[in-house]
Amino acid sequence: xxxxxxxxxxxxxxGGSLRLSCAAFGYSxxxxxxxxxxxxxxxxxKEREGVAAIGTDxxxxxxxxxxxxxxISKDSAENTLYLQMNALKPEDTAMYYCAxxxxxxxxxxxxxxxxxxxxxxxxxxxxxxSS
Numbered sequence: 001x002x003x004x005x006x007x008x009x010x011x012x013x014x015g016g017s018l019r020l021s022c023a024a025f026g027y028s029x030x031x032x033x034x035x036x037x038x039x040x041x042x043x044x045x046k047e048r049e050g051v052a053a054i055g056t057d058x059x060x061x062x063x064x065x066x067x068x069x070x071x072i073s074k075d076s077a078e079n080t081l082y083l084q085m086n087a088l089k090p091e092d093t094a095m096y097y098c099a100x101x102x103x104x105x106x107x108x109x110x111x112x113x114x115x116x117x118x119x120x121x122x123x124x125x126x127x128x129x130s131s
């Protein structure tokens with residue numbers, strides 16, 4: 001059974017930093033595994049949106065709104081996904097979710113534009129940025 005568990009959220013002032021982690025259980029994503037991982041976020045009253053994604057070869061994708069501020073990375077040996085968030089803004093406030101592509105599907109290009117590309121989701125970790 002696949003389980004994704006996020007951690008690292010919290011409350012920070014604008015300009016601050018946070019590092020989110022997502023521990024994967026029952027799911028591995030080493031090089032050549034064909035599995036993509038992503039971070040999405042959802043603010044109250046808004047649709048869930050992609051933030052960053054990373055492919056099996058480590059290639060990253062970012063939403064325009066976070067380029068240059070956020071960095072996605074993964075530790076395949078530890079089965080953990082990370083999101084380093086710097087220069088945080090109040091508009092980054094949201095629940096952040098970790099996502100993973102399906103085990104039976106071979107993911108070649110990670111995407112931040114569609115939730116449908118991901119089969120597994122964590123429960124989220126809250127990030128609040130105050131001005």
